[in-house]
Amino acid sequence: MFQKAFLNLDKEKRDELLNKAMQLFIDHKYEDVTIKLILETLSLHPATFYRYFKDKDDLYYVILCNVSQKKKDFLKNDGQEYVFELMVRDNTAEPLNELEVKFVKTVINLPVDVLLHLYLDLFKDESIAIFKDSLRRLRYDGKLRPDIDDDLISFIYATVQFNLILFYREAGIEEEDLQIKVRKYFDKFFLHGLIKDSEYEEE
Numbered sequence: 553m554f555q556k557a558f559l560n561l562d563k564e565k566r567d568e569l570l571n572k573a574m575q576l577f578i579d580h581k582y583e584d585v586t587i588k589l590i591l592e593t594l595s596l597h598p599a600t601f602y603r604y605f606k607d608k609d610d611l612y613y614v615i616l617c618n619v620s621q622k623k624k625d626f627l628k629n630d631g632q633e634y635v636f637e638l639m640v641r642d643n644t645a646e647p648l649n650e651l652e653v654k655f656v657k658t659v660i661n662l663p664v665d666v667l668l669h670l671y672l673d674l675f676k677d678e679s680i681a682i683f684k685d686s687l688r689r690l691r692y693d694g695k696l697r698p699d700i701d702d703d704l705i706s707f708i709y710a711t712v713q714f715n716l717i718l719f720y721r722e723a724g725i726e727e728e729d730l731q732i733k734v735r736k737y738f739d740k741f742f743l744h745g746l747i748k749d750s751e752y753e754e755e
């Protein structure tokens with residue numbers, strides 16, 4: 553992701569390309585978005601596209617990372633430091649614009665093989681790193697149980713995100729508010745196994 557040629561573009565041009573691509577993924581099913589359609593929408597020559605992105609999956613991933621980083625930076629600046637807070641959208645203070653919010657909602661409808669590639673390949677290492685940072689913060693604050701294995705727990709948490717998306721789909725949970733309730737329930741359940749009993753009520 554984020555190939556050098558793309559990063560060398562000025563921010564205005566990068567944003568223009570990503571915004572056009574977001575609208576494309578919003579307007580069409582992922583499987584219906586062809587490279588030809590991408591090239592037409594972004595007004596790019598094939599050689600130029602492949603200098604910027606590896607393929608369609610990579611383009612989608614770059615957009616999702618960009619949006620996720622924007623959300624993460626906002627929450628950290630707002631004093632929310634734990635991954636449990638980063639994973640749940642707070643509609644009272646939404647840092648994403650309307651286009652970005654609509655794009656994020658396309659994730660639940662991705663083909664399963666793309667979801668698998670996204671969560672268990674492309675996004676896994678970054679998710680693990682984010683969660684490990686949260687564990688370090690919990691440990692620094694004196695809340696984390698002393699027997700927690702950071703590598704194991706971070707791997708489990710990162711990979712289970714794929715299963716949560718599958719659960720939403722199989723259970724027919726399309727309403728965002730209900731998805732957030734499920735996410736909060738899962739995080740509370742998961743968190744209970746990580747922190748000291750004396751700290752649990754505070755969470």
